[in-house]
Amino acid sequence: MRGAIVRRIGFVVLALGLLLTYPRRTRGQECDSLQTAASVDLVSFLSSVTPDQNNGDCITWAIKKLGAQRYEPAIPVLSGLLSFKRPPTEREKQGVYLRMQTIWEIYPAAGALDLFGKKALPSLMTTIKAESTTALARENAVAVLMGIHKYEKAQGVALLKQEEISASDDSTKQRLQWAISHAIQKWCHPPDDGGCKEAANPQQSR
């Protein structure tokens, strides 16, 4: 208990230090204070931070670190950052795009959640269903969900359909219907499209 309090105080001091030094820092130095932070502190940092033009690199670093560590308690906070777009790298500012600009690349939380695989599904589903989720975050959540099911795309659609069937209110159903339709349109290419459509309309296919 005492250890937890000391840890919390330590994190507040660390976060305060970061806040005070941001304007003077160059990008490479931004995350110095977080380099030695424990995973739980990185989660606290991401939970409390408001992305702006100064802290983008640091947020990106923390997201990627938690993803690489497969730190499961981070999944909800990562889902909440699905619309956070990372700042361009120095080379990208010069026009050189070495990495394809996929959702997983530009939105680091999408890339991190993909690394968790199916363990991320409950949180992604919550994000897709929530009214407070922005359109971009919902779109990215569907992308990650379908990415996790890239070898079994119809199963990804079936999961969404299952949620839609069990949803208790109309507005949640509508959001899930949009997700299903978006998943089929954007993520089910031939020859998977038939299976995806069947998964979306299970009664018709019987």
Place this chain on the structure above:
Amino acid sequence: MRLLALYFAGLTLSLAYCCGAHGQGCVVSLQSFYDVYTTVSIVQTTIYTSVTVDGYASMPPSAGCSLQGVTHQGAAYNLLSTTGGWVYGPTQCPSCYINVSNNQNIKGSPGVAYPFHWQGQVKCSKAGVFFARSATTNITDVWAVISQRTSGTVSSDDAAIGAYDSAEGTTNLGLMSGSNPTGCVIGNETIGTIAPPNYTSYVTLHRFVVADMGYRNSTQTGGVTNFDDTSDPALRDDDPQSGNSGGKVYDLDAPGIGPPNVDGNTYRYRGNFYEFAALSDGTVISSQFTFYVRVSCKKTASGYQIVNDVPNDNQIGTGTTPLTWNLQ
């Protein structure tokens, strides 16, 4: 690739043995810093394994104690199926650096698993074997031939097609420009064709940038060397059987250049790459496929435009390219 078994740091042995000329006890505190490294690679159907014992010991003797006559000897055991055995290094002074390697290879048959027994040890002439590590694994003889597609569309059995389409706005491969691709890019699909074709474990195609360079007109804007550019999982299909591939894995990429502004400048990219296939434990199962990409591009009010002011520019191909702006 380096699989590794390891040992490092901290082993302190107290070896007590009588060594003094005057009949006094002699105590040696030994700290050993040895590792055992193993590597496995497969070329065609030949499996190559290596076992290396590497490191040193720190062993300051107590006062009045002599280490004269004491020697250390490293040894590496590498038995691949029924081929191989022990290789012994020379006997050396106790604190000398030891490096003993044992390399073996066998010609196998695709799909067949062969046992690989390895062991590394260091023996002291006074105290006997004081460092030893060993393990046994099975190596399945699997081989991939790498090829690349740079025209047409992404293969329908490539599970990463959706991620490519969402980033580029098309499933077309080859040179493209427009508003959706990030500037002028060359979409390509690297394929690993696996023997045996019914192999089911995941195989990853790894891509490295040997060296590259960006230019604004003829002025360098920076580059990287020996950079791990392996695609995100979303852009790879590591499952040789997904979509009824029958032993094919895929990797999609679209390198190129996206001028940041409508400024009349031509932005260029020149890059040399190589790609290889590896199992999930890191075992390399293909030779390196080398290729280059060179693109020049301008941003105009109506979008990105490919620039052809340098002969043979805007190409992808096997082999390497000069990294100069004018390809001279």
